[in-house]
Ligand SMILES: Nc1ncnc2c1ncn2[C@@H]1O[C@H](COP(=O)(O)OP(=O)(O)O)[C@@H](O)[C@H]1O
């Protein structure tokens with residue numbers, strides 16, 4: 001045999017199977033590109049040196065792992081589909097006298113071609129696109145865009161390493177399958193008879209329970225802190241539930257329908273039930289994959305987009321005032337001294353504090369147990385959902401800020417709760433029992449209404465004596481020194497960001513040495529790191545969203561193609577047995593539509609149920625604007641559905657061409 | 666009474682990409698009487714399947730007409746053609762044409778379900794047929810779970826259950842081993858003896874020798890026909906072989 005026989009045969013094979021190989025190669029190219037770009041960005045030195053850049057890079061490097069794992073699983077999965085389609089061809093080669101080792105050689109050469117094309121085109125595309133994506137990222141992050149163009153050596157190496165591994169694995173897996181199969185089995189190929197799917201009630205029950213469990217967690221989780229820990233558990237339950245119900249649940253439902261003879265043996269239901277049963281058996285896993293990926297895309301994109309869009313909101317929630325000073329006040333310090341220092345800075349800049357807000361308080365953390373607060377630090381955090389932050393404020397300051405003239409007895413309090421409601425009539429803390437005189441619906445304007453991950457209570461007590469007594473009790477219990485009370489001073493400035501930033505810096509210097517332990521915050525100072533984090537997440541969300549969408553498209557395409565081949569024969573038989581073309585067409589179309597939109601609808605339901613828990617997670621990230629998130633979610637779903645419908649339209653064309661819609665007969 | 670009448674049927678396939686047109690049928694005329702068991706013989710590529718597809722109204726002739734009980738197939742509206750086919754014709758194909766998504770029983774029920782029959786009625790009809798064909802205990806199985814012969818018997822059951830005027834069979838023994846083929850041919854004879862009209866297309870001499878009449882087509886025309894008329898299967902077999910030899914050696918047409 002000629003030296004060129006195998007390379008030639010390999011090339012012919014790829015050409016002959018272009019309809020299935022082309023999308024696969026395009027996907028390989030796409031994943032190579034995305035992986036290169038992601039590694040490029042997460043390793044880029046210029047980005048690392050920018051303020052907040054390293055935070056972005058740690059987010060992005062998380063992305064590289066996601067892409068790597070995903071690419072491996074996904075390419076492996078699609079490739080096994082290709083091999084299944086081609087088994088018949090291998091069987092033919094085998095019977096025509098090619099030994100398995102020769103087939104292996106052809107396959108190895110084919111893999112080399114595919115790898116060569118994918119890596120060549122993918123790296124070229126990745127290198128060209130990396131600059132563009134880099135600029136987009138910097139724009140998102142609000143960073144300056146530097147000049148110049150780079151090719152990253154480490155990124156090239158990472159790509160070659162990962163994808164060589166993936167291609168090798170797929171080849172080995174194919175060879176294993178060929179090696180194990182007998183020629184006759186190969187010839188039978190994909191169509192080794194469809195076994196009647198079994199009803200797996202255990203899986204159905206498990207799926208229902210775990211899906212229900214996931215939904216239940218989402219609907220009932222109240223505190224953001226609990227949401228943080230429960231979210232991944234809920235996600236896991238929903239994923240398990242989705243797989244179980246798509247695979248076993250669908251079959252169980254269809255079988256129940258079939259058992260009902262009056263329903264089943266009706267012209268309209270007969271072919272539909274049997275057809276759906278067959279399709280679900282073939283595609284349940286693929287459909288569940290699509291459903292989960294669609295859900296992931298929707299969650300990722302809607303959350304990151306709303307965080308990014310809502311960044312000003314987030315900043316305002318987290319930092320309600322331009323300058324926020326909170327400092328401990330031991331005996332030797334005075335509130336007046338601090339106010340003077342701040343005043344001096346403002347005078348120097350020719351500015352005045354607006355909406356000034358100041359009050360004295362002490363804060364501590366404890367576990368709420370009914371009307372008791374357990375403050376013993378060693379007990380805290382066992383049950384994260386009952387952790388509460390307490391802020392004690394004297395009545396004098398509260399009345400001043402809220403413009404009220406409330407009065408309180410020694411053991412009376414006013415309570416304002418944020419996060420979880422305080423329902424009790426009394427509150428016992430450090431062995432002192434207070435009676436709740438009034439539950440406040442609002443505190444005062446610009447009150448530090450922080451959405452902490454646990455619930456917070458703002459408790460107004462009679463006077464500073466009570467405040468100090470409580471702080472002493474706390475220190476005694478924890479065995480540390482009482483730190484006196486804390487003093488909060490916050491105000492807005494009518495100035496541009498640069499001036500606010502300058503004031504902020506000066507106040508830091510002015511207070512730094514005299515007031516150890518004080519915290520000085522400003523949204524202006526935090527903006528950069530917020531941009532870095534939320535911008536980074538936004539970028540990653542969109543990027544991974546694109547990757548997942550690409551995968552979804554490919555799965556859909558392969559599903560349509562493989563169903564097309566199977567349906568073609570069925571379509572002809574049905575006509576021969578006396579179904580009209582219109583009937584067959586209608587029946588097949590509705591089945592294809594159901595199969596196609598089932599994952600999307602399910603993803604929509606998942607999202608609806610996930611909404612409550614995600615809003616709580618976003619609250620942890622300081623996004624409390626539920627309306628914005630709702631809009632972003634709706635928008636994302638709409639865009640995705642539109643995109644999905646377009647993909648459906650395009651692949652349906654391929655499908656109809658295969659079943660030769662309208663040409664037969 | 667004449668059940669099927671075929672007059673001057675012509676079929677020319679025009680390929681889409683400008684290839685030269687293929688004439689599958691040139692001028693075919695014959696008729697089938699009620700209760701008859703006729704076979705059509707011809708080499709592979711002689712147009713047998715084409716003819717059967719036209720008879721089944723699955724395809725349209727280029728010219729000529731097909732009358733079923735005096736009714737021209739070309740006069741039936743497109744919308745009614747499938748119902749007409751379902752109610753008047755039964756089919757048995759070489760490759761069985763059973764749907765792998767249905768159990769054998771559901772495959773047999775398919776035409777009746779399409780006609781809107783109730784489950785009770787379908788079971789009532791199936792019961793005697795299943796008994797006769799000996800498929801009673803495999804009905805719950807799926808096509809891939811049974812042998813070729815069993816599959817073909819289910820296909821016959823599917824054809825019989827609609828009580829058709831005419832059963833058309835295209836190479837029904839083509840995918841069967843000799844034993845299963847023999848069984849099927851016996852079955853055909855049996856249902857024919859009960860009054861069922863059968864038209865079978867085949868290139869197997871063995872299969873054709875079971876029929877009461879054999880038509881030979883060559884070059885798209887009916888070349889010759891043979892009547893069995895009391896002959897034994899073996900004698901008929903011999904006669905068919907002789908005819909085929911004559912045809913192959915280019916012997917002239919004779920009635
Ligand atoms: N759909 C078609 N398009 C073009 N030519 C066809 C088509 N179907 C059959 N033919 C041609 O018509 C002739 C008769 O075919 P067919 O009826 O299948 O023969 P048989 O069943 O006797 O083997 C053959 O030459 C075949 O190539």
Ligand SMILES: [Mg+2]
Nearest residue numbers: 713714715836
């Ligand atoms: Mg044929």
